[in-house]
Structures are given as structure tokens and as C-alpha cells.
Amino acid sequence: MVVTRTEEHAHHGASRGTGQGLGGAEAGTGSQTLPGGSAPDVADVSRGLDALEPPGSSARRRLDPQSVLLPVAALAVVIVAWQLYVMTGHRRGDLVPGPFDVAATAWELWLTGAFWEAVSTSLGRGLTGFALSILIATPVGLIIAQVRLLRQAFGPLISGLQVLPSVAWVPAAIIWFGLTDATVYFVIFMGAIPSVVNGLIAGVRQVPPQHHRVGRVLGAGRWQMTTRILLPAILPSYVGGLRQGWAFSWRSLMAAEIIATGGSMGYGLGTLLDQGRALADMSVVLTAVLIILLVGVIVELLVFAPIERRLLKTRGLLER
Secondary structure, three states, rough: HHHHHHHHHHHHHHHHHHHHHHHHHHHHHHHOOOOOOOOOHHHHHHHHHHHHOOOOHHHHHHHHHHHHHHHHHHHHHHHHHHHHHHHHOOOOOOOOOOHHHHHHHHHHHHHOHHHHHHHHHHHHHHHOOOHHHHHHHHHHHHHHHEEEHHHHHHHHHHHHHHHHHHHHHHHHHHHHOOOOOOHHHHHHHHHHHHHHHHHHHHHHHHHHHHHHHHHOOOOOOHHHHHHHHHHHHHHHHHHHHHHHHHHHHHHHHHHHHHHHHOOOOOOOOOHHHHHHHHHOOOOHHHHHHHHHHHHHHHHHHHHHHHHHHHHHHHOOOOOO
């Protein structure tokens, strides 16, 4: 009896000691994770996550000096190499003018007003034609992409039209529409629309089937399925198609303006380029080429680069 009571007493004491130890451990753990006895809120978690980022990462996201300095440095290297080639290449100045000669020609065009006339004409045609191409290609692409029978029927044809150089349509457009702006817009359509439609088709193919099933379970109709589920999911492919469509439309516009001159075509950058060719003036030719390149770069930096950056930021894919 004595032994049994002693063992019982020791067992109860050990149990109390173990309970006190566990309670102390739990209390100690609670005091570490929940200071002050209150649960962490969203702001505390957000501040903790921000603290994990390296210092200055947010500032680099807002303004990266390298994104400005590196292109400027590359341009300076190209200009210096160009000037050195002109100075040491023993070429005729009328065949390979230097950067200073081209700059003087550009300044002369600026003073006479031909610079702004050519830029405004071509840029206005390009933006108008591209905007109309988006209005046509977006609904057509969504319909073809969502209907399997249409996708199988018209998919190869659209891919073939995208590969076909749009300059091939210029003679037919001149015969159909004459030397008018309709010729230019038709060539722009044939260059931009297939790219935008193919971007939509590729995007719809990459949407997981679970998205459609979830939409149907939630009772989404055809319009809600397209606007609430499909379009947000295919935005990267859609933006890629828009970017490629703009590149093709800008090339198509230049080809149409070079070939289709006279009539009511006006005075665009393609006309300026063809005028330099007719006069055998390489300074005018290179000036027109550089202006065409500059307009393309400006549209890329001011339109598509911010859209892509915002899209990546909303999806958490923005590189530091």
C-alpha cells in the first residue's frame, strides 16, 4: 500500500510538472508569435513582406536609369561608328553621307515644313488604320477562337495571310481603290488583322479548361464567360498580337506609300523616301529611314511598353 500511494503521488507530481512545462512552452510560443496578445493584421504582414525586398527595389521599378542610358549609349556608339566609316571608308559622300549631313537635311526638312507634313500624314494613317484593324480583328478573333469548327477551318488561312507579305496586296489595292487613302487602309488591314486574330486564337488555346468549367458552374453566360474569364486570361497573347499587328501595319503603310504615289495619296514618309530615291539623294533617303525608325520606337516606348509593364505588374511577373 505504501509503495502504491508513493507511486501514485509521484505520477501526479510528474503530470503536474509536465502540464506546467507544456503550458509554459505554449505561453512562451504565444508571446513570441502574438505580441501583446493580438493577431497580426494585413498591414503588419505587408510590411513584413516589403522588408524582405532588397533596399531600393521599389525605386528601381519606378525608374531604371539603365533603361534610358543603355539605349542612348548604343545610339551614340552607332553614330560614332557611322562617322568613322564615312571618314575612313574612302566612300563618295553622295553615296554614304555622314550623320552630320543627314542631320543638316533633317533640319532643312524641318524648316520647310516637309518633316511634319510627312510624319503627320503617315502617323495619322497608321494609327487610324491600326485602330480600325483592332475593332475588326477583336470580335472576329474571339468568335473564331471559341468555335472549334471555325478555328479548324479558318486557322490555317489566317496563318497564311500573316506570313504573306502585305506589300503583295498593293497592286491589287491600287486596281480596286485607285490612288486614294482606301488603298493604304486596305494594305494596313491585311497586315494587322491576321496578327491580332492569331494572337487571340493562341491565347484562347492556352486557357486551362478549368476556367471554363468554373464559369459554367457559377452560371456565367456567353458574354460573362468572354468578358470576365476569357479576356483576362488571354491578355498577354492579345497584347503580343497587337504589338505584332502594329509592326506589320507600319511596314505595310510604308510599302503602300512608296509604291502608290500621286493622286490623292498626299505626302507621307514613304513618299519622302521615294522622292529621295528619284533624286538619288542619299541624305533624304537616310533621313526618311531614320524618321520611320524613330516613329516606330516612340510608339513602342509610349504605348506597348507601358501596357506590357502594367500587365506584368498586375500578374506579379515584373522583373526587378
